[in-house]
Amino acid sequence: MKARILITLKTGVLDPQGKAIQKALGSLNFDGIDGVRQGKVIEIDLAETNEVAARKQVSDMCDKLLANTVIENYDIELIPSAA
Amino acid sequence: MKSAILVFPGTNRERDAADAIKLVSGKAPTMVWHQETDIPDVDLIVVPGGFSYGDYLRAGAIAARSPVIADLMKKAKSGITVLGICNGFQILTETGLLPGSLARNTGLDFLCHDVHMKVDNNQTRFSNKYAPGQIIRFPIAHHDGNYFADPDTLKKIEDAGQVVFRYCTPNGDISMQGNPNGSINNIAGLTNSDGNVMGLMPHPENLIDPLLGGTDGRIMFESLIGRAA
Numbered sequence: 001m002k003a004r005i006l007i008t009l010k011t012g013v014l015d016p017q018g019k020a021i022q023k024a025l026g027s028l029n030f031d032g033i034d035g036v037r038q039g040k041v042i043e044i045d046l047a048e049t050n051e052v053a054a055r056k057q058v059s060d061m062c063d064k065l066l067a068n069t070v071i072e073n074y075d076i077e078l079i080p081s082a083a
Numbered sequence: 084m085k086s087a088i089l090v091f092p093g094t095n096r097e098r099d100a101a102d103a104i105k106l107v108s109g110k111a112p113t114m115v116w117h118q119e120t121d122i123p124d125v126d127l128i129v130v131p132g133g134f135s136y137g138d139y140l141r142a143g144a145i146a147a148r149s150p151v152i153a154d155l156m157k158k159a160k161s162g163i164t165v166l167g168i169c170n171g172f173q174i175l176t177e178t179g180l181l182p183g184s185l186a187r188n189t190g191l192d193f194l195c196h197d198v199h200m201k202v203d204n205n206q207t208r209f210s211n212k213y214a215p216g217q218i219i220r221f222p223i224a225h226h227d228g229n230y231f232a233d234p235d236t237l238k239k240i241e242d243a244g245q246v247v248f249r250y251c252t253p254n255g256d257i258s259m260q261g262n263p264n265g266s267i268n269n270i271a272g273l274t275n276s277d278g279n280v281m282g283l284m285p286h287p288e289n290l291i292d293p294l295l296g297g298t299d300g301r302i303m304f305e306s307l308i309g310r311a312a
Contacts, residue, residue, distance in 0.1 A: 013231060014265065016189045065148055068141055068177065070184040071231060 001046045002079040003058045005066060008039035013071045042066055054078055084308050086112040086127040089155065089171075091146040096132035096168065096288065103288040104129070107304040117149040127164045127307055128155060130171030132224070132286060142185065142227040143173030152178055164208055164307065165280040169225055172272075172282030181275055181282045182240060183232030189265030193226040198263050198285055200248040200271050201255055207274055209281045210247050212306040218255045219248075219299040221285035223263060228284040230266035230273075240273060248272040248283060 009015050015037050022036040044061070048054040058076050067074040086104050088097050097114060104127075105111050112129070115122050122128060135146035146152075159165045159180050167175035175181045188194060197220050202213040213219065232240060240246060249269040252261035257269045264284070272283025287300030 012233070014186065014189065014229070016187050016191050016229075016265070020191055065144065066140070068144065068184055070176070070182075070233070071186060 001049060001051070001054050001081055003044045003046055003054065004077040004079060005042045005044070005058065005062060006039060006075040006077070007042065007062075007067050007072050008075075009037060010071055010073055039072075051078055051080075084108045084110065084127060085123070085125040086110070086129065087115050087122050087125045088112045088129045088131055089115050089117065089122070089151055090131075091117045091133070091135035091149060091174075093135045093137055094131055094133035094170070096170075096286065099286070099288040100129050100131045100168065103291045103301065103304050106291055107301060107308050115151060117146065117151045119151050120154060122151065122154045122158060125163070127166065128158060130155075130165065130167040130174050131288075132169030132171060135170055135174065138227070141173075141177070143170055143175075143177040146170075146174045147177035156180065159275075159280050162277070162279050166209065166307070167280075167282035168286060168288065169223075169228075169284055172284055173227060175280060175282045180280050181273065182236050182245075183230055183273075185227050185284070186229040186231050187227050188225070188229050188263070193224075194228070194263050195222075195224045196263075197222050198271070199251050199253050199255075199261060200285065201251045201257060203246045203249050204244050206244075207247055207278055207281065208307060209272075209274070209303055210306055212302045212309060216255070218251065218253070219302075220290070220297060221287055221300055222289050223285045225264070225284055228264040228266065230264075230270045230284075232267060237267060239276075240270075241268065243276055245273045245276065245278075246270050247274060247281060248285070 018036040248271040290300035
């Protein structure tokens with residue numbers, strides 16, 4: 001099973017990279033952009049096949065290392081391996 | 084004063100820190116590699132600056148999960164003095180020994196120049212040889228020095244007087260003009276609630292000799308020595 005983890009900055013945390021992207025999009029004449037937030041995606045190949053156990057394992061990984069929960073939120077998507 | 088300096092792959096300011104400590108205490112610190120599980124019995128542990136693990140994942144994130152950190156946590160909780168400089172500050176927030184977090188500088192630039200700071204609290208073991216409100220000049224060299232804490236945490240930090248240094252203009256104005264990286268409330272350095280752990284982004288170890296342009300940083304090490312003597 002594969003886990004795809006989406007890590008984003010919490011609301012209220014300044015995102016200067018997102019701001020710079022927003023400016024650059026504006027300079028390319030993309031109008032109507034109210035905000036840009038940049039995050040990161042981490043993909044992990046897991047031996048675990050049970051979805052509940054896999055989610056718990058990945059959630060522990062996020063709390064202990066992958067996300068800094070002071071400033072970041074994480075969202076876990078589990079993708080079963082193709083048979 | 085006995086001291087130890089933790090060294091991670093990518094640490095690059097450990098010798099500067101060692102020189103500063105040796106200059107004021109006369110004793111060379113013990114260097115402790117990140118794979119060690121025991122830090123010797125010392126009065127001061129320094130987590131120096133650099134780019135541990137190339138800042139991969141987040142600045143300080145991987146170093147904060149190194150084998151040596153378990154003993155650092157134990158010793159910090161027992162009241163041993165811990166000083167984190169630059170990447171060391173980032174590592175200490177990642178371990179949870181210090182509140183908040185250090186994000187990308189608001190201007191997105193890597194900043195490498197001198198800054199001014201005001202001594203907000205000189206009643207700490209790190210700052211007792213500075214005058215209250217003294218304006219000092221330290222160099223900075225960082226990309227992720229933008230201090231952030233959520234409103235509740237920030238209030239606790241401020242109410243408890245944990246902020247030791249704030250960025251300011253050369254005249255001492257604590258304003259956005261004197262704030263190099265966007266840090267909330269211009270926070271440049273702060274302690275934990277017990278006051279035995281401090282982190283700061285600027286580099287005291289690089290202003291210890293008139294030959295290097297000043298001695299404002301040396302006073303921090305003299306504060307620490309005075310306490311241990």
